Amino acid sequence: MNAPESATALPAIDKExxxxxxxxxxxxxxxxxxxxxxxxPISAYDIYSQLKSTFPHISIDTVYRNLTMFTTIGxxxxxxxxxxxxxxxxxxxxxxxxHAVCIRCGKNxxxxxxxxxxxxxxxxxxxxxxxxxxxxxxxxxxxxCQQHGTYPARxxxxxxxxxxx
Amino acid sequence: MNAPESATALPAIDKExxxxxxxxxxxxxxxxxxxxxxxxPISAYDIYSQLKSTFPHISIDTVYRNLTMFTTIGxxxxxxxxxxxxxxxxxxxxxxxxHAVCIRCGKNxxxxxxxxxxxxxxxxxxxxxxxxxxxxxxxxxxxxCQQHGTYPARxxxxxxxxxxx
DNA sequence: ATAAGTGCAAAGTCTTTGCATCATT
DNA sequence: AATGATGCAAAGACTTTGCACTTAT
Numbered sequence: 001m002n003a004p005e006s007a008t009a010l011p012a013i014d015k016e017x018x019x020x021x022x023x024x025x026x027x028x029x030x031x032x033x034x035x036x037x038x039x040x041p042i043s044a045y046d047i048y049s050q051l052k053s054t055f056p057h058i059s060i061d062t063v064y065r066n067l068t069m070f071t072t073i074g075x076x077x078x079x080x081x082x083x084x085x086x087x088x089x090x091x092x093x094x095x096x097x098x099h100a101v102c103i104r105c106g107k108n109x110x111x112x113x114x115x116x117x118x119x120x121x122x123x124x125x126x127x128x129x130x131x132x133x134x135x136x137x138x139x140x141x142x143x144x145c146q147q148h149g150t151y152p153a154r155x156x157x158x159x160x161x162x163x164x165x
Numbered sequence: 166m167n168a169p170e171s172a173t174a175l176p177a178i179d180k181e182x183x184x185x186x187x188x189x190x191x192x193x194x195x196x197x198x199x200x201x202x203x204x205x206p207i208s209a210y211d212i213y214s215q216l217k218s219t220f221p222h223i224s225i226d227t228v229y230r231n232l233t234m235f236t237t238i239g240x241x242x243x244x245x246x247x248x249x250x251x252x253x254x255x256x257x258x259x260x261x262x263x264h265a266v267c268i269r270c271g272k273n274x275x276x277x278x279x280x281x282x283x284x285x286x287x288x289x290x291x292x293x294x295x296x297x298x299x300x301x302x303x304x305x306x307x308x309x310c311q312q313h314g315t316y317p318a319r320x321x322x323x324x325x326x327x328x329x330x
Numbered sequence: 331a332t333a334a335g336t337g338c339a340a341a342g343t344c345t346t347t348g349c350a351t352c353a354t355t
Numbered sequence: 356a357a358t359g360a361t362g363c364a365a366a367g368a369c370t371t372t373g374c375a376c377t378t379a380t
Contacts, residue, residue, distance in 0.1 A: 023360070024355090026353095028360080044344085058361090100287070109287060110288060111287055117303065121278060128311065133305070134304060137301075139298045193335080210369085222337070224336070230335080250345080250369065
């Protein structure tokens, strides 16, 4: 039905992992491949679902563990949107960007706008933050949802779906 | 031990709630009072804990329900920080500001810096977002944590603590 | 009187962790 | 061979929901 992770050549992925000083496992390579191939921030469960066909025995713990590690070393970026119950992850490539999120349907798109890190004025006695990153999200209504007026519930990952096995 | 919600006069709170067209209940008034009195974004459980002494029978469901409603109508702002497992809420007053968060100890402080809503360039076919708000968080190391090098686990709310009853 | 809010209990969902086994260096 | 990663199972934590009862308008 789909072969999403083959969009990126695995040898290149393996080389990248090695250069990061990480051990090479098939699961890790494929997780990073899926993450890189994604055009939007995706959840751990999204990755898990996509890999289920290739690795029937893969567990979501492994996906979480690798995503946490990728985030820690800066390979991935974790995004916590207000209307998404689960964290989303995105490969941190050279092009730095942010996201606009529809507060009605949950749809999110990448936007080029980046405010950078502005001049920061801390409260008194709090001079010392060493800023290493930032998050910036725009919330509003997408084109489709501007016709409707109501607010939706928080988006769930819908783990119950069983379209593959 | 403490009387945090009395920092703000309840009659004023009630007036505010009425002007919003909301029904008046003691729980709702006190929840909003605690939210307004807080100097930092706080979690639903923080509010629940503070009110436990005043309302021994208050339930956290009620806190969540009211916070969700406040957020929906724009009275409160919901913040989802990367290293906080629970959502934080903040009264949305006149002064608009954002937060710097320590990625090691979880400490967060308000900063005056606001990037505003910059010129947004959407991907092709996605012209129509009507932006109504934005989130901006700075991540880094606070003064104390700049001496240490390791990354911490995600901050939990620690519901097990039983310092009051 | 009617409509909405609350508390209780329970469930649902996302995420993490202990441990034995397996794979990579 | 030794260290690290994985899978399984279970637990932990945050949040939501159904329902009966109470409360505000």
